[in-house]
Amino acid sequence: xxxxxxxxxxxxxxxxxxxxxxxxxxxxxxxxxxxxxxxxxxxxxxxxxxxxxxxxxxxxxxxxxxxxxxxxxxxxxxxxxxxxxxxxxxxxxxxxxxxxxxxxxxxxxxxxxxxxxxxxxxxxxxxxxxxxxxxxxxxxxxxxxxxxxxxxxxxxxxxxxxxxxxxxxxxxxxxxxxxxxxxxxxxxxxxxxxxxxxxxxxxxxxxxxxxxxxxxxxxxxxxxxxxxxxxxxxxxxxxxxxxxxxxxxxxxxxxxxxxxxxxxxxxxxxxxxxxxxxxxxxxxxxxxxxxxxxxxxxxxxxxxxxxxxxxxxxxxxxxxxxxxxxxxxxxxxxxxxxxxxxxxxxxxxxxxxxxxxxxxxxxxxxxxxxxxxxxxxxxxxxxxxxxxxxxxxxxxxx
Amino acid sequence: xxxxxxxxxxxxxxxxxxxxxxxxxxxxxxxxxxxxxxxxxxxxxxxxxxxxxxxxxxxxxxxxxxxxxxxxxxxxxxxxxxxxxxxxxxxxxxxxxxxxxxxxxxxxxxxxxxxxxxxxxxxxxxxxxxxxxxxxxxxxxxxxxxxxxxxxxxxxxxxxxxxxxxxxxxxxxxxxxxxxxxxxxxxxxxxxxxxxxxxxxxxxxxxxxxxxxxxxxxxxxxxxxxxxxxxxxxxxxxxxxxxxxxxxxxxxxxxxxxxxxxxxxxxxxxxxxxxxxxxxxxxxxxxxxxxxxxxxxxxxxxxxxxxxxxxx
Numbered sequence: 058x059x060x061x062x063x064x065x066x067x068x069x070x071x072x073x074x075x076x077x078x079x080x081x082x083x084x085x086x087x088x089x090x091x092x093x094x095x096x097x098x099x100x101x102x103x104x105x106x107x108x109x110x111x112x113x114x115x116x117x118x119x120x121x122x123x124x125x126x127x128x129x130x131x132x133x134x135x136x137x138x139x140x141x142x143x144x145x146x147x148x149x150x151x152x153x154x155x156x157x158x159x160x161x162x163x164x165x166x167x168x169x170x171x172x173x174x175x176x177x178x179x180x181x182x183x184x185x186x187x188x189x190x191x192x193x194x195x196x197x198x199x200x201x202x203x204x205x206x207x208x209x210x211x212x213x214x215x216x217x218x219x220x221x222x223x224x225x226x227x228x229x230x231x232x233x234x235x236x237x238x239x240x241x242x243x244x245x246x247x248x249x250x251x252x253x254x255x256x257x258x259x260x261x262x263x264x265x266x267x268x269x270x271x272x273x274x275x276x277x278x279x280x281x282x283x284x285x286x287x288x289x290x291x292x293x294x295x296x297x298x299x300x301x302x303x304x305x306x307x308x309x310x311x312x313x314x315x316x317x318x319x320x321x322x323x324x325x326x327x328x329x330x331x332x333x334x335x336x337x338x339x340x341x342x343x344x345x346x347x348x349x350x351x352x353x354x355x356x357x358x359x360x361x362x363x364x365x366x367x368x369x370x371x372x373x374x375x376x377x378x379x380x381x382x383x384x385x386x387x388x389x390x391x392x393x394x395x396x397x398x399x400x401x402x403x404x405x406x407x408x409x410x411x412x413x414x415x416x417x418x419x420x421x422x423x424x425x426x427x428x429x430x431x432x433x434x435x436x437x438x439x440x441x442x443x444x445x446x447x448x449x450x451x452x453x454x455x
Numbered sequence: 456x457x458x459x460x461x462x463x464x465x466x467x468x469x470x471x472x473x474x475x476x477x478x479x480x481x482x483x484x485x486x487x488x489x490x491x492x493x494x495x496x497x498x499x500x501x502x503x504x505x506x507x508x509x510x511x512x513x514x515x516x517x518x519x520x521x522x523x524x525x526x527x528x529x530x531x532x533x534x535x536x537x538x539x540x541x542x543x544x545x546x547x548x549x550x551x552x553x554x555x556x557x558x559x560x561x562x563x564x565x566x567x568x569x570x571x572x573x574x575x576x577x578x579x580x581x582x583x584x585x586x587x588x589x590x591x592x593x594x595x596x597x598x599x600x601x602x603x604x605x606x607x608x609x610x611x612x613x614x615x616x617x618x619x620x621x622x623x624x625x626x627x628x629x630x631x632x633x634x635x636x637x638x639x640x641x642x643x644x645x646x647x648x649x650x651x652x653x654x655x656x657x658x659x660x661x662x663x664x665x666x667x668x669x670x671x672x673x674x675x676x677x678x679x680x681x682x683x684x685x686x687x688x689x690x691x692x693x694x695x696x697x698x699x700x701x702x703x704x705x706x707x708x709x710x711x712x713x714x715x716x717x718x719x720x721x722x723x724x725x726x727x728x729x730x731x732x733x734x735x736x737x738x739x740x741x742x743x744x745x746x747x748x749x750x751x752x753x754x755x756x757x758x759x760x761x762x763x764x765x766x767x
Contacts (some may be wrong), residue, residue, distance in 0.1 A: 096740060265689075
C-alpha cells in the first residue's frame with residue numbers, strides 16, 4: 058500500500074506542472090537562465106543582483122511603461138547549473154512554455170552563443186549582458202544584442218597607455234587561466250603587443266582551480282619581462298600577485314584582467330594591489346548622464362550600494378543595463394511583440410548610466426568605450442578615456 | 456518464434472516507428488523534441504553502461520570520458536570539413552580504440568578500485584583536452600560548423616539521429632546478452648574466479664564488453680556536439696555524464712534489456728519536474744527523489760513490476 062502511495066504521489070507530481078500553466082497576460086515577462094549552482098554560481102549571482110535591482114527600480118516607479126500604460130515586470134529565473142545544454146534548454150522552455158517577451162542570455166560567450174539560436178528561431182529579443190567574443194555575434198542573427206564590446210577594446214587602449222608611459226618596454230609575459238574569457242583576452246593582448254613591436258617572452262596558461270603558480274612564475278622571472286599581463290578571475294589573480302611578490306618578480310608594469318575591477322581584489326591584496334593596471338567594460342568611477350531609469354551613473358552606484366552594501370562591478374552594471382535598455386526600446390516600440398521590440402533595440406541610440414547604447418549590425422554594442430584604470434592608494438583610478446580620466450599612469454609595482 | 460526474437464523485433468519495429476514518426480508528431484513542439492533528444496542520449500549512455508555495469512558487474516564511471524572524447528573527435532573533424540556521418544563513425548572508432556588498452560589494464564581491478572580508476576579516465580582526458588588548446592581550443596571551447604542553422608530543422612535532425620542511435624544501442628545490448636559473450640559476462644558477474652575455473656577467458660570478455668560499451672557512448676557525444684553546437688571541456692567531460700546513466704539503469708533495472716529505457720524515461724521526467732519547480736535546490740531535490748525511488752523499488756522499476764506480476 059505504501060509503495061502504491063509513493064507511486065501515486067510521483068504520478069501526481071508528473072501531471073501537476075502540465076496543468077498549472079496559467080499566466081497573467083498583462084505583464085512583461087523576461088526569461089533569465091542563470092548559473093545559480095555549479096562553478097559559475099558567483100557570476101550567476103552577480104547577474105541576478107543586477108536584474109533584481111532593476112526590477113526593484115521599475116516597481117518603485119509604478120511599473121514598466123508600454124504604450125502609455127504601466128505593467129508589472131516579472132523576471133522568470135531558471136537555474137541552468139552552469140551546464141551549457143541546460144542553458145539552451147532553459148531558453149527553449151522559457152520561450153515556448155512561459156511565453157516570455159524577451160530573454161536575458163545565460164552567462165558568458167559560450168552559453169550565450171549556444172542559446173542565441175533559440176531567440177532567433179522564436180523571434181524573441183535576447184540581450185546578452187556578459188558575452189564579448191565576436192564569434193557570438195557574427196552568426197548573422199537579428200535578435201541578439203550584447204552590452205560588451207569586443208575583447209580588443211580592452212587590450213588596445215591598455216597597450217596604448219602603457220606604451221605612452223614607458224616607451225622603452227620591449228619584453229612582455231602573458232599568463233592566462235585556461236578558460237573562455239581570460240584566454241580570449243590574453244589572445245587579444247598578445248596581438249596588441251605584437252602589433253606594437255613588443256616581444257612576447259613568455260606565454261603560458263594555468264588550469265582552472267590552480268593554487269600554486271610558483272614553477273610558472275619562476276620560469277617567467279627567468280624570461281625577465283618588463284610588462285606582465287595576467288588573465289583570470291579574482292581568486293586566481295590574488296594568488297598570482299601574492300606569489301609574484303614572494304618570488305621577487307617585479308616587472309615595471311603589471312596588468313591584470315578581470316579581477317581588479319572587483320572590490321574583493323584590493324581588499325585581499327592591500328599594498329600589493331598598488332599600481333596594477335586593468336580594464337573593464339564598466340567601472341563605478343565612470344560618469345554618464347543617462348536617460349534611462351537609473352539616470353546618472355552615481356545614482357545607480359548609490360542605489361546598488363544601498364541595496365547590497367557593496368560597489369557594483371561591470372557584470373552587475375551590465376545586467377542592470379540590460380533591463381534599462383529593454384525599457385528604452387519598449388518606450389520606443391510601444392509594443393512587446395518580438396519583431397517590434399527587436400527593431401527598436403536595433404535602432405536604439407541613447408545614453409544610459411552604463412554608457413552610450415547603440416548596437417552595430419551584428420548586435421554588439423558599438424560606442425561604449427571601456428575604461429582603463431589603475432589601483433592607486435587602494436582605489437581604482439580611471440585613466441582613460443580622457444573625458445573621464447581621474448589621474449595619470451604610474452610605473453612600477455611594490 | 457522465440458520470445459527473444461519477438462522482443463528484438465518489437466524493439467526494432469517500435470524504435471523504427473519512433474524514429475520515423477516522432478519528429479513529425481512533435482514538429483510543432485520543439486521543447487518536447489528537445490526532451491526526447493535528451494532522453495535518447497541518456498538512453499544511449501545508460502544502455503551502453505548496462506553492458507559493463509549491468510551484464511558484467513563492473514561499476515564503470517568512464518561513460519563520460521568516452522562521451523567527451525566522441526564530442527571532441529567529431530567536432531574537430533567537422534571543423535576540418537569532414538562529413539558529419541564520417542565524424543560520427545570516427546568518434547565511435549576513437550572511443551573503441553581508447554577503450555581497448557584502458558579496459559585491458561583497468562579491468563584487472565575489481566569493485567571500488569575499478570570504479571575509482573575508471574573515474575580518473577574522464578579527468579585525464581579533460582586535462583589533456585584543456586591543455587592541447589591548439590587543436591581543441593582549450594578553455595575557449597569549440598563551435599561546431601554547421602550548427603546555428605534553422606533550429607527546428609536541427610532539432611528534428613538531432614532527434615532522429617539520437618533516437619536511432621538509442622534503438623541500435625538497446626539492440627546491441629540484447630544481442631550481447633543473448634550471445635555467448637553475454638553468457639560469459641553473466642558468469643563473470645556471478646563469480647569471476649569460478650568463471651575462470653571453467654575456462655571463461657574473463658580478461659578478454661571483459662575488455663570486449665568495455666569496448667562495445669564505449670563505442671555508443673562516444674557516438675552519443677558526437678551527436679550531442681552537433682546538436683548543441685558548442686562544446687568546452689567542462690561541459691562534455693562533466694562527471695554527470697557518467698553518473699546519470701548509472702542512476703537511470705538503477706532506476707529501470709540493472710542488467711535487463713529494457714531497464715535502461717524505463718530508467719532513462721523516469722530520470723528525464725523527474726529531472727524536468729524538479730528543475731521546473733525548484734529554483735536553486737534542483738540538483739538536491741532530484742537526489743532526494745531518486746533515493747526515495749530506489750528505496751521503494753530497490754531492484755529497479757522493471758524487475759519490481761515483473762516480480763509483482765509473477766507473485767500475484
